[in-house]
Amino acid sequence: MIGRLNHVAIAVPDLDAGIALYxxxxxxxxxxPQDEPDHGVTVVFIDLPNAKIELLHxxxxxxxxxxxxxxxxxxxxxxxxxxxxxxxxxxxxxxxTGARVLGGGGLKIGAHGKPVLFLHPKDFTxxxxxxxxx
Numbered sequence: 830m831i832g833r834l835n836h837v838a839i840a841v842p843d844l845d846a847g848i849a850l851y852x853x854x855x856x857x858x859x860x861x862p863q864d865e866p867d868h869g870v871t872v873v874f875i876d877l878p879n880a881k882i883e884l885l886h887x888x889x890x891x892x893x894x895x896x897x898x899x900x901x902x903x904x905x906x907x908x909x910x911x912x913x914x915x916x917x918x919x920x921x922x923x924x925x926t927g928a929r930v931l932g933g934g935g936l937k938i939g940a941h942g943k944p945v946l947f948l949h950p951k952d953f954t955x956x957x958x959x960x961x962x963x
Contacts, residue, residue: 830919832912835961836874836881840897840907844871844886847904851875851882862886865940870894872940883910883940908947908957916944916962928952 841847869892939945
């Protein structure tokens, strides 16, 4: 069902410092920040040869990333994203096996402009998983 790894998302308390770390220290190609109000975050994608890193920063105090950073003030890995060819079929198959899809199973449009959904971390060894339709 899942395809290639699309990205690893890292919550950062200081977006400019995160950008500088990847751009200046690690020499990666860093894209411009983009606000995603529907998700309550500002994202920055870092291009790697085989996947992306997504830096997440809260867009307002009620952002889920603000809550994550309150528990993890230094930041850290927030979720991993896998590609799927048919997100509705993937959702239905996962729900049939008892996996919980966050948000009541509804789809959202992600930062790449494609349908996404999130799977409950308690069902996946403590890891929040995002599925993105390719």
